[in-house]
Amino acid sequence: MGNGLEKNNQHTATDKAYQYIKSAILCGKFPPGERMAEEKLAAETGVSRTPVRSALSRLASEGLIKPMGRRGYCFARDSLEEMEEVFDLRAVLEGYALRLIIPMVNDRLIESLTECVDRAQEAIDSGQRHQVFEWNTKFHDTLNDLIADKKRLYNLVCDLRKYVLRYRKDTLQYIKGAVHSIDGHRKIIYALKLGYPDLCERVMREHIMEAKADAYQTIIEDR
Amino acid sequence: MGNGLEKNNQHTATDKAYQYIKSAILCGKFPPGERMAEEKLAAETGVSRTPVRSALSRLASEGLIKPMGRRGYCFARDSLEEMEEVFDLRAVLEGYALRLIIPMVNDRLIESLTECVDRAQEAIDSGQRHQVFEWNTKFHDTLNDLIADKKRLYNLVCDLRKYVLRYRKDTLQYIKGAVHSIDGHRKIIYALKLGYPDLCERVMREHIMEAKADAYQTIIEDR
DNA sequence: TGAAGGCTTTATGTATACAAATTATCCTGA
DNA sequence: TCAGGATAATTTGTATACATAAAGCCTTCA
Numbered sequence: 001m002g003n004g005l006e007k008n009n010q011h012t013a014t015d016k017a018y019q020y021i022k023s024a025i026l027c028g029k030f031p032p033g034e035r036m037a038e039e040k041l042a043a044e045t046g047v048s049r050t051p052v053r054s055a056l057s058r059l060a061s062e063g064l065i066k067p068m069g070r071r072g073y074c075f076a077r078d079s080l081e082e083m084e085e086v087f088d089l090r091a092v093l094e095g096y097a098l099r100l101i102i103p104m105v106n107d108r109l110i111e112s113l114t115e116c117v118d119r120a121q122e123a124i125d126s127g128q129r130h131q132v133f134e135w136n137t138k139f140h141d142t143l144n145d146l147i148a149d150k151k152r153l154y155n156l157v158c159d160l161r162k163y164v165l166r167y168r169k170d171t172l173q174y175i176k177g178a179v180h181s182i183d184g185h186r187k188i189i190y191a192l193k194l195g196y197p198d199l200c201e202r203v204m205r206e207h208i209m210e211a212k213a214d215a216y217q218t219i220i221e222d223r
Numbered sequence: 224m225g226n227g228l229e230k231n232n233q234h235t236a237t238d239k240a241y242q243y244i245k246s247a248i249l250c251g252k253f254p255p256g257e258r259m260a261e262e263k264l265a266a267e268t269g270v271s272r273t274p275v276r277s278a279l280s281r282l283a284s285e286g287l288i289k290p291m292g293r294r295g296y297c298f299a300r301d302s303l304e305e306m307e308e309v310f311d312l313r314a315v316l317e318g319y320a321l322r323l324i325i326p327m328v329n330d331r332l333i334e335s336l337t338e339c340v341d342r343a344q345e346a347i348d349s350g351q352r353h354q355v356f357e358w359n360t361k362f363h364d365t366l367n368d369l370i371a372d373k374k375r376l377y378n379l380v381c382d383l384r385k386y387v388l389r390y391r392k393d394t395l396q397y398i399k400g401a402v403h404s405i406d407g408h409r410k411i412i413y414a415l416k417l418g419y420p421d422l423c424e425r426v427m428r429e430h431i432m433e434a435k436a437d438a439y440q441t442i443i444e445d446r
Numbered sequence: 447t448g449a450a451g452g453c454t455t456t457a458t459g460t461a462t463a464c465a466a467a468t469t470a471t472c473c474t475g476a
Numbered sequence: 477t478c479a480g481g482a483t484a485a486t487t488t489g490t491a492t493a494c495a496t497a498a499a500g501c502c503t504t505c506a
Contacts, residue, residue: 013490037457048491049458054280061284063375070458070497085373092319096311150308152286156379236460261488271461272488293467293488 013047017055020045025064025075026165032077036065062159064166080219083167087212090160094140095205097153098188099197101146110189112142117185124178132178139185167215177214184210236270241278243268248287248298249388255300259288285382287389303442306390310435313383317363318428320376321411322420324369333412335365340408347401355401356391362408390438400437407433 021041030036042052056073059065063086066076076082116139123131140161148154184207191203244264253259265275279296282288286309289299299305339362346354363384371377391397407430414426 035457039457050490050492053458054276054489057277057280058284061281071499072458081372082374085375088319089375089379092315096315149304151305152308152312156312258487260486262486273460273462276488277459294469295488 013051014054014058017041017045017047017052018058021052021055022059022064022162025059028166030075032075035068035072035074038072063163080216083215083219084212086160086163087208087215090157090164091205091208091212093153093157093160094143094208095201097147097150097157098143098192098200098204100150101143102192102195102197102200104146105192105195109142109146110193113139113185113189113192116142117182117189120178120182120185124175124182129175129178132175136178136181136185143188164215167218174214174218177211177218180210180214181207236274237277237281240264240268240270240275241281244275244278245282245287245385248282253298255298258291258295258297261295286386303439306438306442307435309383309386310431310438313380313387314428314431314435316376316380316383317366317431318424320370320373320380321366321415321423321427323373324366325415325418325420325423327369328415328418332365332369333416336362336408336412336415339365340405340412343401343405343408347398347405352398352401355398359401359404359408366411387438390441397437397441400434400441403433403437404430 021036024030036056038049038052038056041056042049045052056065060067060073064075065073067073116135120132120135120139123129123135144154144157144161147157184203187203188200188207191200244259247253259279261272261275261279264279265272268275279288283290283296287298288296290296339358343355343358343362346352346358367377367380367384370380407426410426411423411430414423
């Protein structure tokens with residue numbers, strides 16, 4: 001655990017299917033609302049339906065796809081309401097998480113976080129979009145890893161962040177959001193330095209609500 | 224949805240297995256840490272291994288059981304840390320949920336909630352333990368159902384509450400906790416009447432933290 | 447023409463057979 | 477007696493076959 005948003009993949013057929021289907025989803029390969037045929041996925045992945053079904057069930061429990069009764073699963077039509085809910089939950093949970101992190105704050109941590117912010121800023125200045133994303137992600141990963149022992153909270157936050165990836169669009173609007181992010185991250189660092197629990201929770205909440213607003217813009221401009 | 228903690232069960236084999244296994248767990252039929260053999264469960268449920276595996280996977284995603292690599296699942300040894308984490312999450316999420324409920328407050332709701340509290344009180348006075356549990360549960364259900372449209376939040380809270388059932392012991396200590404609960408529920412009603420978001424969130428958090436402390440006592444006395 | 451009903455096709459839910467991996471057992475030797 | 481390892485038994489992971497329920501299609505009748 002650590003660098004990316006991935007859990008470590010075993011080399012089992014189920015995980016193979018899981019990885020394949022998930023990345024296919026994130027690449028936008030499935031039109032929202034369309035039934036995802038198990039057999040087809042099985043053929044594409046090169047395994048049988050059984051592990052595909054496991055993988056689908058897992059993805060559903062992570063909320064990336066939705067069960068449609070006896071009509072299989074589909075990539076959820078991303079209602080704005082659902083997107084909002086995910087961001088709201090992130091705000092609440094990551095806000096709480098930041099509270100838990102306060103006792104673990106030390107110079108090394110502040111240094112790591114500051115590096116993420118600085119590098120992201122550099123990337124913005126030199127126009128390297130992908131790098132901006134990488135460093136902003138790393139910022140949250142760094143905080144996230146500190147609560148890895150709270151397995152439920154940790155997994156929840158990971159799942160929600162995975163889900164949110166679908167709203168990542170490589171647009172100018174996204175860059176605008178990235179700039180906001182950097183500001184938010186700076187505030188988070190200050191709050192951690194101050195060490196006030198309520199403040200930390202609040203700052204993180206506001207940061208993620210801002211991210212929600214930016215994602216919202218990105219989607220709107222998309223339609 | 225509504226009365227109990229159950230989602231409505233389809234009459235499919237998977238759901239049959241799910242129900243059976245879950246109630247078996249909650250009855251304490253599985254010693255913590257012991258491997259739950261799929262074939263055995265299949266035989267007891269009267270279905271094949273396939274739906275049993277589905278059910279196990281679902282229970283694992285709800286956190287009631289834990290996967291042990293390639294060695295199947297087991298009822299998680301309930302470390303105190305894990306119990307604490309579940310209550311903490313409930314506090315955070317249900318606290319946030321109460322915030323969302325404020326705009327929906329009306330006389331009918333207040334009436335329903337008040338009835339739950341009064342009936343629970345009556346049940347305590349007449350020593351009907353099971354009734355106490357029923358009405359306290361109904362109190363939370365009533366609130367919970369109001370956020371049913373926020374599906375993620377709703378399901379999360381349902382899962383966490385299901386999980387917490389394992390700490391329900393029919394002891395005197397539990398009755399003591401129930402009394403605390405009733406006080407907490409009264410405070411929640413007041414907070415809702417006042418309609419201050421921060422207050423509502425805080426009152427609910429404190430209520431659940433108290434429940435945690437009581438559950439803690441119950442467990443301790445058990446050892 | 448249009449709609450209703452039944453038939454065919456397709457897809458999911460379930461059962462079962464097999465493969466791979468883990469666990470238990472037993473045998474051997476020091 | 478105990479350690480070590482080979483072998484048997486059990487158990488999970490995967491593939492496949494079958495049952496059942498949707499969905500699509502076609503025929504027929506008003």
